[in-house]
Amino acid sequence: xxxxxxxxxxxxxxxxxxxxxxxxxxxxxxxxxxxxxxxxxxxxxxxxxxxxxxxxxxxxxxxxxxxxxxxxxxxxxxxxxxxxxxxxxxxxxxxxxxxxxxxxxxxxxxxxxxxxxxxxxxxxxxxxxxxxxxxxxxxxxxxxxxxxxxxxxxxxxxxxxxxxxxxxxxxxxxxxxxxxxxxxxxxxxxxxxxxxxxxxxxxxxxxxxxxxxxxxxxxxxxxxxxxxxxxxxxxxxxxxxxxxxxxxxxxxxxxxxxxxxxxxxxxxxxxxxxxxxxxxxxxxxxxxxxxxxxxxxxxxxxxxxxxxxxxxxxxxxxxxxxxxxxxxxxxxxxxxxxxxxxxxxxxxxxxxxxxxxxxxxxxxxxxxxxxxxxxxxxxxxxxxxxxxxxxxxxxxxxxxxxxxxxxxxxxxxxxxxxxxxxxxxxxxxxxxxxxxxxxxxxxxxxxx
DNA sequence: TCTGGGGTCCTAGGACCC
DNA sequence: TCTGGGGTCCTAGGACCC
Numbered sequence: 001x002x003x004x005x006x007x008x009x010x011x012x013x014x015x016x017x018x019x020x021x022x023x024x025x026x027x028x029x030x031x032x033x034x035x036x037x038x039x040x041x042x043x044x045x046x047x048x049x050x051x052x053x054x055x056x057x058x059x060x061x062x063x064x065x066x067x068x069x070x071x072x073x074x075x076x077x078x079x080x081x082x083x084x085x086x087x088x089x090x091x092x093x094x095x096x097x098x099x100x101x102x103x104x105x106x107x108x109x110x111x112x113x114x115x116x117x118x119x120x121x122x123x124x125x126x127x128x129x130x131x132x133x134x135x136x137x138x139x140x141x142x143x144x145x146x147x148x149x150x151x152x153x154x155x156x157x158x159x160x161x162x163x164x165x166x167x168x169x170x171x172x173x174x175x176x177x178x179x180x181x182x183x184x185x186x187x188x189x190x191x192x193x194x195x196x197x198x199x200x201x202x203x204x205x206x207x208x209x210x211x212x213x214x215x216x217x218x219x220x221x222x223x224x225x226x227x228x229x230x231x232x233x234x235x236x237x238x239x240x241x242x243x244x245x246x247x248x249x250x251x252x253x254x255x256x257x258x259x260x261x262x263x264x265x266x267x268x269x270x271x272x273x274x275x276x277x278x279x280x281x282x283x284x285x286x287x288x289x290x291x292x293x294x295x296x297x298x299x300x301x302x303x304x305x306x307x308x309x310x311x312x313x314x315x316x317x318x319x320x321x322x323x324x325x326x327x328x329x330x331x332x333x334x335x336x337x338x339x340x341x342x343x344x345x346x347x348x349x350x351x352x353x354x355x356x357x358x359x360x361x362x363x364x365x366x367x368x369x370x371x372x373x374x375x376x377x378x379x380x381x382x383x384x385x386x387x388x389x390x391x392x393x394x395x396x397x398x399x400x401x402x403x404x405x406x407x408x409x410x411x412x413x414x415x416x417x418x419x420x421x422x423x424x425x426x427x428x429x430x431x432x433x434x435x436x437x438x439x440x441x442x443x444x445x446x447x448x
Numbered sequence: 449t450c451t452g453g454g455g456t457c458c459t460a461g462g463a464c465c466c
Numbered sequence: 467t468c469t470g471g472g473g474t475c476c477t478a479g480g481a482c483c484c
Contacts, residue, residue: 033452040452076451094452121484208482239458241482268454317451364453427450456483465473 002253003129003160003185005141006167007110007148009103010155010175012123013041016102017092019153020435020443028089032077035272035426036093039080042072049087093428101436105152113144118258126164128257134186141181160185164255165248168205169223196224196249206245211238223249263301263372269294270364273424276315277360283312284347285418290365291346292413295339296404298367299397304335306369308342310349315361326353335371338393339400342367343414 009015013031018024028046030039049072072080077091084091103122111117114127129137141158148156159170160183167184173195174182184192201222202212218237220226226234227249235243244254269290277283287310298305313325328349336342346365403412410417433441 035452036450038451074451078450081450124484206482210481239481241458264455266455270453272452315451362452426452454484457481459478459480461477463474463476465475466471 001130001162002257003132003137003162004164004167004253004257005114005127005129005137005158005160006120006164006171007106007125007127007144007156007158008171009106009123010157011041011043011047012103012154013092013094013099014043014046015154016095016099017090017432018043019102020432021090022153024090028084028087029092030072030084030089031092031094032430034094034428035274036077036429037272038074038076039072040074040094046084046089047072049083049089091430093431095428095431095434097434097437098432101434102152102154105436106148106154106156109148109151110144112147113140116257116259119261126167126257129160137185138181138183141183142179145180156180158182162251163248163253165205165245166251169199169203169249172203173199193224193227196227197222199223201226204245204249206241211242214238215242263303263370264297265368265370267294267297267305267367267370268364269297270311270362270366271426272362273360274422274427275424277363277424278358280354280356282418282423283350283354283360283363284416285421286363286424287346287350287365288343288414288416288418289410289421290363291343292339292417294365294367295337295342295397296401298370299337299401302373303370304337304373305332305342305367306335306371307331307367308345308349309366309368310346310353310363311366312350312353312360312363314358318359318361321359322357324355324358328352329368331369335369336390336393337373338390338397339414340393340396343416347416 011029014029017031018029026045028049029043030046031041032038033040081091099122106123107117107119107125110125110127114129115131116128118126120126129140132140137160141160145156145158148154157171157174157177157180159167159172159174160181161167161170162185170182170184174180187195199222200212201207201215201220202209204223204226207215207226215221215226215238220229226246229246231243231246234246247254271286271290273286277286291308307329309327309329311325311327314321314323316323330345330349332341332345400412404410433443435441435443
């Protein structure tokens with residue numbers, strides 16, 4: 001029987017900031033989303049701040065994240081700014097370069113503690129603990145936790161179970177455990193049931209707000225209720241996925257390990273603008289720039305795409321402004337990974353949906369119909385049947401990627417991306433140094 | 449003044465075919 | 467003078483995740 005462990009960095013982004021400014025450890029710390037828009041990470045002290053007066057209407061019903069009463073998360077920054085200030089909170093703009101580098105280090109350490117690892121997100125990985133002596137699982141996890149703390153200064157929690165869902169749940173519960181580790185595999189059935197009875201069904205991985213409401217309507221209120229529900233009924237009333245989740249809670253693994261990350265089936269690059277965009281020239285630059293980012297991601301996974309979508313919209317929360325949103329998809333005759341070609345297509349798609357007179361807040365580019373380059377299916381009936389990649393373009397793109405990787409993003413770019421990005425680029429007014437990836441931003445220590 | 453970005457999977461429904 | 471039933475493929479939208 002496979003044993004799964006889930007390692008998860010506590011308030012990961014906030015912990016990354018604290019790791020380099022240990023003086024913050026006793027202060028509330030929050031990290032903002034792109035554009036300094038809302039809060040995406042908060043340490044426990046910040047989470048404990050009194051949110052009474054800001055609980056209402058956090059992101060509106062159309063938001064990605066419903067506000068949960070206990071959470072500072074996803075509150076618009078401007079709404080909580082006065083409260084944060086009152087409590088002397090350290091506020092940071094997102095510093096993705098720093099978090100990505102710290103993430104790699106954390107995952108590398110975790111990998112040393114298991115035969116297999118699945119990197120699930122920037123701050124989480126599943127580990128395979130199968131075959132380890134049962135009584136030592138807990139101490140093994142503690143050793144892992146200790147090493148990550150010592151080597152990179154990030155606190156983690158570890159959950160252990162017979163399925164991914166159990167490991168996720170154990171991890172969630174471990175966060176409030178004294179030592180930050182919880183092993184469900186060593187728990188007798190009765191103890192497990194007693195524990196499950198105390199946890200709300202919405203805490204289960206894969207049960208979001210909507211499903212949780214629907215389950216509660218059917219008298220399935222706790223993890224125990226879900227675990228003991230009839231699995232065929234669950235499939236009929238909800239979905240095959242809910243059925244699987246229930247089985248997983250029973251210790252029957254339905255979701256496999258994925259050691260190698262799958263190639264993306266869709267690649268999106270989109271951003272909110274630092275300030276609303278009114279003119280086509282500026283919008284062209286933004287769309288060109290997002291296309292370049294998406295195309296670089298595409299080449300990184302050695303794929304091509306055969307369709308591209310551009311979307312633009314006005315700010316939905318600024319209700320006094322005229323609202324408009326639209327998207328347009330263009331198929332390509334040949335699969336490609338060329339920034340030059342994709343940019344042409346993207347700008348053509350933009351022409352289709354652009355209307356003068358609106359204040360635009362966001363734009364994005366999505367690449368779809370993605371295929372890996374190695375199993376490209378050339379279209380025999382296309383006018384140019386021998387096409388299966390274009391060596392000249394491939395070399396050019398390779399050179400572009402190499403230079404940008406070595407010298408920094410946007411060292412080399414198309415003229416259509418523009419040089420005055422400050423007209424639309426996001427605000428990050430509170431960014432810390434990139435301690436681990438830039439020589440000139442290294443931490444300095446003074447002796448004497 | 450100020451509300452993120454990037455993914456996956458599933459399902460329902462329409463178009464089309466026999 | 468009758469308006470079935472089954473199948474596939476595609477797309478849009480919903481729900482979930484971090």
